[in-house]
Amino acid sequence: KRKAVEAYAEMQPSREGELRAVWIHTAFGVSDWGWKKTAQVLSKYGFNAIFANMLWGGVAYYPSEVLPVAGRAEGRDLMAEAVKWCHKYGLEFHVWMVNNYLGSGTPEDFLEKLRAEGRLQRDKDGDELPWLCPSDPRNRAMEKEALLEVVRKYPVDGIHFDYIRYPGASACYCDGCRERFQRDTGIEVRDWPEDVISGPHFADFQRWRREQVTKLVEEVSNEVRRIRPDVKVSAAVFPDWRSARFQVGQDWKLWVERGYLDFVCPMDYTTDPEKFGEWVRMQSIWTEGRIPLYPGIGAYRMTEGGEVLHQVALARELGADGFVIFSYTVRTVQDFFPLLRRGATKERTSPPHRWDWTSFEVPEGLGGHSYSQGDSVPVRVALDRLPKWARKFRAEVVLEKTDGEAKKLGVLKPESPSISTILKPEPGTYRIAVRGWVKKGWWRKERFVSRSPVIRVLTPQEVAEKxxxxxxxxxxxxxxxxxxxxxxxxxxxxxxxxxxxxxxxxxxxxxxxxxxxxxxxxxxxxxxxxxxxxxxxxxxxxxxxxxxxxxxxxxxxxxxxxxxxxxxxxxxxxxxxxxxxxxxxxxxxxxxxxxxxxxxxxxxxxxxxxxxxxxxxxxxxxxxxxxxxxxxxxxxxxxxxxxxxxxxxxxxxxxxxxxxxxxxxxxxxxxxx
Structure with a gap:
């Protein structure tokens, strides 16, 4: 069986222009390795980015003037160490913050201060929860300043929201939420919280509740782009946007539509390939190619290397732009990384969110970019957002099918930076890819790949079903x-x-x-x-x-x-x-x-x-x-x-x-x- 898995691993192509990343749930690096070995090993196996958990809602693991510093991190600058070694080994470093949830690392005196100030969430029965209330402006200001402090002080490549939500549908119903909801909406709630849980004000409260989470994403995104436009803003989100916006107030599809995120990482943690595939398929529709989609793969739930390989292949097939593995541990390195290195991550590449240089004009279809078999689809592709340092460029435009086939559509160069054509492909899943190089300075060429939204051509039976x-x-x-x-x-x-x-x-x-x-x-x-x-x-x-x-x-x-x-x-x-x-x-x-x-x-x-x-x-x-x-x-x-x-x-x-x-x-x- 092992040989069959290894053979399957070697069949996987090493795809150009994708994110290959991991989440690491500790600020100290893997086990007792330290950050040098942590970065070195990850780079060795063909990965190009890491999301490191360096701060929570109530504690930081680096010298912070906004949040209390964890006792184990005092006297060290773990952030500086991590960024230094990751960049040395060619890895992007994205700072992962656990928002709202205080966890077990928050100092007791700080927790008591938050409690005394009424800044913690309460469930529908009035019981306290170890979560910051998102509607409290003091909490929002603190979390925003904590992230902006990181962006100002360290040469990080991105900031990454996590737990950017409520714990569930049963929160938050604190007195502050009642007061602020009534003030913001002009609605007087007589029976709290029943009137907003299943009573006449349910929909208004749900809308307001989602807005409280969205405000932090919006404010941080706007400020990060003002301070350092090169820093990418992203989020780890629940797989199903439809249920997430109700259950936990996480309206991540809206964040994509409004441009608050540079890419999104749904946590598609399942060992069921069918469920994983359905999630990625829906997520590619919800994102509509506006930003890269990087599904999270729950390797911690898996026992065989073939499971991770299969989900990487599925993500590629269904239009994802890369993947993030949860989480980076010694076991993950031993059980999964060598198999990925045999094929999927064999050749180095850079993540596509670095290259937001191409405009793809693809008309609206039946729903998003889905079309009936036989439809003519006019498209226009233009390299019209190149950075100022780009002196020369040349790129091939191809129509990629998820099974690996590619059809050349044209070439982009300075004298002809755009092409227009009409597609009439057979049923299948496609993306238009722009692959080429940009000359940086007098001698250095940088490779890049940009891909369009997923284009789906459906049979009559599929149209009737979908x-x-x-x-x-x-x-x-x-x-x-x-x-x-x-x-x-x-x-x-x-x-x-x-x-x-x-x-x-x-x-x-x-x-x-x-x-x-x-x-x-x-x-x-x-x-x-x-x-x-x-x-x-x-x-x-x-x-x-x-x-x-x-x-x-x-x-x-x-x-x-x-x-x-x-x-x-x-x-x-x-x-x-x-x-x-x-x-x-x-x-x-x-x-x-x-x-x-x-x-x-x-x-x-x-x-x-x-x-x-x-x-x-x-x-x-x-x-x-x-x-x-x-x-x-x-x-x-x-x-x-x-x-x-x-x-x-x-x-x-x-x-x-x-x-x-x-x-x-x-x-x-x-x-x-």
Whole structure:
């Protein structure tokens, strides 16, 4: 097996123009090596950068005038040592700060000072957390000055945010957050924190909460570029931007769009290649080629060298611009570095964020830079941001396919620094690459590589799968929200029953106007369920629309109820079976005798409102499905996760769940009394 892994390692090409980096979670270097050997070994194995954890929210490991200095670091300048040896061995040195989280190294007297000043976070129950509150301007100023101090004092190549977030959805709800939220928004919160957790001010608070984290990124980025424009600003972020902005207030896609970051490093720590690939694929769409994407590989979770090799290959194939390994330890060197050196890191190269010299004009496609097979894609490539010291240059423009194929498109040189052409490639994943040299001074030539955003050409089947809402819509049909849990399985089921069902991707007024009935599977992104959206859908139902909601969308946890007068969520038991009750038209053909299992592992029980009618109960005799007629419309609140399997994947509903779904939709369409 070892020989097979070694053979696989030797098959991996050494790619020009990529970041090959590591995170090191200590300011002292690897183990007892010191910084000289730490840098020497990393360079020997073909890496070109290191992210070193030199400061936290409450402690620094170098002489700092902003943060307390760790006892073990007193009398030494570890930052100066690290930068010196990394630069000597050709490595970029990026200073990694653990933001907000205080960890165990913060001196007790400093922690007590922060506590006394009310600068620490509190969870929804009022318990203190060892995290700086991001909304406190004193904390933001301290963290900003700590990073700017580093930029002013040391010749570092970059600063790197980490823990630039909240610890989870349960924070921060301190008194300071309440006061500042009310001041900034003009909203008076009567029931704190319930009104901002699942009450009427949920969406406003979520927006404000994200802004508190973003402010630090924005302010540091602007100041770093003013003080030293050559220093790169980056961040280690959660893999899934959609859930991260809600769970931890980390809106990193926005940071990319606004230009606060020079590159981004999602922490894609998994041993599952399929999950890793899906994360990188989505991240390349979210970044849209605006800045380099360097996925983090969780080598600490892996036991075989082939796992790291495979993820490096996947990252390249899916459009990443390099990789960062977590973390740099003796074990990582022994188990993984020699295999990488056999192929992937065999030849030296420099990271692409050094060469932001090329403009790529690629038109908007189906979504981002995705196109249908047969589409003509006009592109323009120009070397128009070269540094002033660049005397001469020559570069070849090629269309790279992720399997290694390359087609020459043209040549750029001083007398013709741009080209325009029309691409019409076969299905696959591509990038336009500009590879060449720039003359620096009279004799020195510097190699460079710049790459375009990822260009995806899709087959008709792939277009239908990835962009379901592009197809035709039946008049007065049943819209199914496919960005909800189980949504696609519900859509397929209704179509199989001959109902005029079509996919809905947004909850906009235009989408509602095309629906006679809307099936709202529990949204995967809870932030879409804000007051405006709920109000829009409520009016649409009252004017004659039909609405079916599933699981949490009945009004549970972070999703407020849309018709509490009919029903709202109350509990979440696991394993209980259910059955239909009563003589409502929805229940006419359902089994009212036998208990039925449900495909998902839990369901939401309901608290019935004054206008609600129970359609089904569970074995605890608690309501799980209810119906009502708000205004001129009809509404069904279903606590079952229709269309969702126990593994959180879409699964076609069967037997009584299928009957319940179809019967509910037919009633919402106006069939029955």
């Amino acid at each position: 962009f379901p809402c592009l197809g035709p819509r039946p008049e007065g049909g049943v819209g199914v929200y496919v960005n909800g849990w189980g949504g696609r399985a519900i859509l397929e089921t209704l179509r199989g029953e001959g109902l005029p069902a079509f996919p809905v991707c947004e909850l906009s007024q235009d989408e509602l106007s095309s629906c006679r009935v809307l099936v709202l599977a529990q949204p995967k992104d809870v932030l879409v369920w804000d007051m405006k959206t709920r109000g829009r859908i409520r009016i649409w139902v009252e004017e004659g629309g039909g609405l079916l909601v599933t699981h949490d969308a009945v009004g549970y946890r972070y999703l407020a109820p849309i018709f509490p007068e009919v029903a709202r969520g109350e509990g979440r038991p696991e394993g209980r079976r259910w059955r239909a009750v009563g003589d409502h038209p929805v229940c006419e053909d359902l089994d009212k005798v036998n208990w039925n299992p449900h495909s998902y592992y839990d369901h939401i029980t309901l608290k019935l409102g004054r206008e609600g009618v129970i359609l089904a109960v569970d074995e605890g005799m608690e309501p799980v499905v209810a119906a009502g007629k708000p205004g001129k419309g009809r509404y069904v609140a279903c606590g079952l996760a229709l269309g969702l399997g126990a593994d959180d994947r879409d699964e076609l509903p069967e037997d009584q769940e299928r009957e319940l779904l179809v019967s509910s939709v037919r009633w919402l369409m106006g069939d029955g009394r």
